Amino acid sequence: MTTMTSATTPEPAALLDVRDLSVVFHGSHGDVEAVSEVSFSVRPGEHVALVGESGSGKSVTSLAVMGLLPTRSAKVEGSIRYDGDDLLAMTDHERRDLRGAEMAMIFQDPMTSLNPVVPIGVQIGEVLQRHKAMTGRQARNESGDLLARVGIADGSRRLGEYPHQLSGGMRQRVLIAIALACEPRLLIADEPTTALDVTIQAQILELLRELVSGTGTALVMITHDLGVVAGLCDQVHVMYAGRVVESAPRRPLFARPRHPYTGGLLRSIPRLDAPRGEPLTPIPGSPNDALSWAAGCAFAPRCGNRIDRCTSQTPELAAQHAYEPGYEQALRCFNPIGEETS
């Protein structure tokens, strides 16, 4: 299966290719469109970031890729191709065979993402037994090795411990061990450091970097923190209110953000080299609960670059001249930074 990226470049075909993804939740108060028109692709070994505030649809996007959205209340449309196969056309059984083996996910909150009444050794081992047809004993040995690999000393002796006996950082290491147990080709990390202490955040990011670099594992990093992106990701997709507003390789994105929202995100990162006492620059307002792309740009109410057109016409995501071959560069804005018309 060819993709937009692979058709125009000699790069390897995309491992994951998401096209025009939309997710609609049926609620008792009517339908809510959480994600729409989201397209991106990830090549083997590539590290891609989905960046945005809470409610921007980045987590929903990743859950749609994993097939973890509730089938009763969420309608997923568009196409999600993994290694050329359309995930949305697969049966539940086929998707379960992929989950945990081919694609794995690390979740945001390690305090609640492990089963409190099952020893961690079982929680790691069960994924090995499921996908690698290991016996209980083999899975146990392998789980011990995995714990050692994620930096838990004396791993094999701690398999009998329960989550409440471990710190937050340790639990996230266990979750990473679970995710990487079957050496997945695609790893999705949904805000893997948000719930952790700052000192632990750096350790966990470093660990992730070590574990995925050089193994050919493709990484999708979901974050609101551009600081996390800076050290880890090649390609960045900035999402706002369920849509991608800017896609760019990491360097041009940081050097020359085009979308005012991207600019706002960058300005709101605290800088060590900023003068003492200088206040951070927040983005005014907060994202609306309901998606508001129907008439005009959803970011317009908070945007400093707003022009009349922004509130009357909905901007499309337009491909831009690629900074580097093989990367996607696109923008959804009538009045981008650096090209202001008024």
Next chain:
Amino acid sequence: MLRFTLRRLALLVPVLFGLSILLFVWIRALPGDPARSLLGERATPEGIRQIRALYGFDKPLVEQYWAYLGQLVTFDFGSSIRDGRPVTDTFLEQFPATVELAFFAIVFAVVLGIPLGYAAARRRGELVDGAVITGSLIGVVIPVFFLAILLKLVFAIQLDWFPTSSRQDARIDATHITNFYVLDGLLTREFDAAWDAIVHLVLPAVALGTIPLAIIVRITRASVSEVLNEDYVRTAEAKGLHPQVVRRRHVLRNAMLPVLTTIGLQVGLLLSGAVLTESVFAFNGIGSYLFDAIAQRDYPVLQGYILFIALIYSLVNLAVDIGYGLIDPRVRVS
């Protein structure tokens, strides 16, 4: 775990001691008098005085309690004022029937309640859920005696599927060792007797088990709904595990904790609350004997039976706490 169990068992001593004092006082605070009910309408003041002196009811309360406590420590619970039979004897004769009934009732409630509650939680807001919730509401509010009579009328009298009363067909010459008729039948290999006892248990157990069933359904539904939204269930699904593994290891194991507590509480209620069911089905448990003891102020029977029930209730809840510790490592005592 052993130390925890031993400590909890040791704790039973002060609990039962305290209860014995409360019971002693409460029962005597009831209006009425055993001597008067024993002698009936034609009681003379002189006769009442004699009876009171005979049983020591004329002595100060503290002195009476002291004497009772002296009996208790030798496991002598006294004898009934009505029929003179030792409390221990009648209890051991009748209590197995009640336990058997309560056991079948709780099995009925658990075996049906947990799957129904699970199904309702899984299909929250759908028809199944609505039916289960409505059914459980009816189950909670329907009076036990009414349900018991209804079941008897329909399934025993009109359809004739089940016997109307008693614990076993009188024509069956069954050997009784423990007075648990089903167990006796199995022990003596008199399987027809065991089967007959089971058939006799069906309607009373359903009548008695309906309220616990409704409660277990509701607790299971609430608990499973909550657990299904937990992050760790999503983690389990992200591993691609088979749905049965997710259900068993990740959902039910966590969701069962509150259900287990409920079951423990219900068992206690069933043991003491089987009175009405037993009387409808002429089921020879402690129910009617205890009921008459209340009516006639049979102090030794009331005190002894209630203490026994309290002991059993405490032991059941200790078992629940131990089970809780086995499931949930966070409450496990080191």
